[in-house]
Amino acid sequence: MKNVTIKDVAKAAGVSYSTVSRALSGSPEISADTRERILQVCKDMNYTANTVARAMVMKSTKLLGLILTGVNNPFMSELAYHIDRQARARGYNIILCNSSRDAEQEREQFELMIGRQVDGIILCPSGPESYESLRPYLSRLPTVFVGENLREVPESYVSVDNARGAYIGVEYLYNLGHRDILYFGRRRGSTTHQLRADGYAAACRDLGLTPQYCNNTFSFTSIKYGYQLAKQLFAQERHYSAIFAATDTNALGIMQAAEENGIRIPEDISLLGFDNIRDSGLPRINLTTIEQQKKMLASVAVDSLLDKIQNELAGYTHRILTPTLIERDSCAPYSGK
Structure with a gap:
């Protein structure tokens, strides 16, 4: 035809x-x-x-690249949705890639985006090593990072204040009367997770609490791994009245394991999450959580990238957004049990 x-x-x-x-x-x-x-x-x-021919004339494809660490992660998929909406509202379309937290795959996808002549890239870096891997390409294409894995580098990024969010969470549980608060899912190799653990530790220090940890021994975070860790945790004697999960996916795994072990939430244990993914607000879950403002993250990331695209002399910007507490039904005042 x-x-x-x-x-x-x-x-x-x-x-x-x-x-x-x-x-x-x-x-x-x-x-x-x-x-x-x-x-x-x-x-x-x-x-x-013919968008290719038109792009040659206009010197713009009206395309933005978006590279995520895992589209199967509920937080990432929601963030992608909001970035797509924000980009479309400004006359751009999105090309989405998934790095699977692999630095080599991330670099290949960055090269792919350059070949597709996107006007700029929004990237959730796979880890702290991403900057060195991508540095040869960053001068060729306007780029904005989302997340704190590259917070010290001279490139534009936007993130939620993860340490502050964890501090807010501990304060909330403390004000409910909890003095034994377990931090669940501390994971090495991720700046985001390290900052959340740091915020927890700082709050414990300031409030006179003794930190307790259940470490994530897996390479990433998921409901499945949260469930497996929680099964091991609940097989041991409890020395905590509240659990602060590093992510909502961890918290959902904890809920599943708790139900299987006859542990009631929040009657027996208060449970607090972090991220406010879509499933957290479902009726049977009603998870109290620290919200990453995904729509705001998306809006700031898109605006920052378009500013770099339209203004070649623009420098880099670091934007840190303050997270908020979303109160639902998974936390209760300490009962003294």
């Missing part, structure tokens, strides 16, 4: 090639009636614009 070209549209509409081009670009040099007539012809003929 022959592709319809802009010249075919011009012939069918009885106008010049340049008039069709002006209609498609929204030029004010033609009347509204002419534009509408030409666009209707395009629709009737199933004309699809």
Whole structure:
């Protein structure tokens, strides 16, 4: 089936090639009636614009690259949704890639985005090593990082204040009367997780509490691994009245293990999460959690990237957003049991 070209549209509409081009670009040099007539012809003929040729003329593809560490992660999928919405509202489309937390795959995808001539990239880095891996490419393409894995580098990034969020969580449990608060899911090799653990430790120090940890021995965080860790935890004697889970996915795994072990939440143990993923607010879950403001993260990331795209002299910016507490039903005042 022959592709319809802009010249075919011009012939069918009885106008010049340049008039069709002006209609498609929204030029004010033609009347509204002419534009509408030409666009209707395009629709009737199933004309699809040659975006590559158009990009060569306009020097912009109106495409943004988005590289995430794992689209199967509920937080990442929600963040991608909001970034896509924010980009579309500003006239851009998204090309999405998944690095699977692999630095080599991340680098290959960055090269792919350059080849696809995207106007810029938003990237959730796979780890602290991402900067050195990607540094040869960063001068070639405007880039904004999301998350705190690269917080010390001279590149633009936006993140939630993870340490502050953990501190807020411990304070909340403390004000409910809890003095034995277990931090669940501390994981090495992730700046985000380390900052959350640091915030927990700082709050314990300031409030006179003794830190307790259940470490995540797996390479990443998930409901499945949270469940497996919680099963091991609940097989031991309890010395805590509240659990602060490093992520909501950990908290959902804890809930499953608790139900199997006859442990009631919040009657027996208060449970607090971090992230406020979509499932956390479901009726049977109602998880109290620290919210990462995903819509705000997306908006700031897109705005920062477009500023770099449109202003070649723009420097780098570091934006840290304050998380908020979302109160639901998984935490209760300490009962003294």
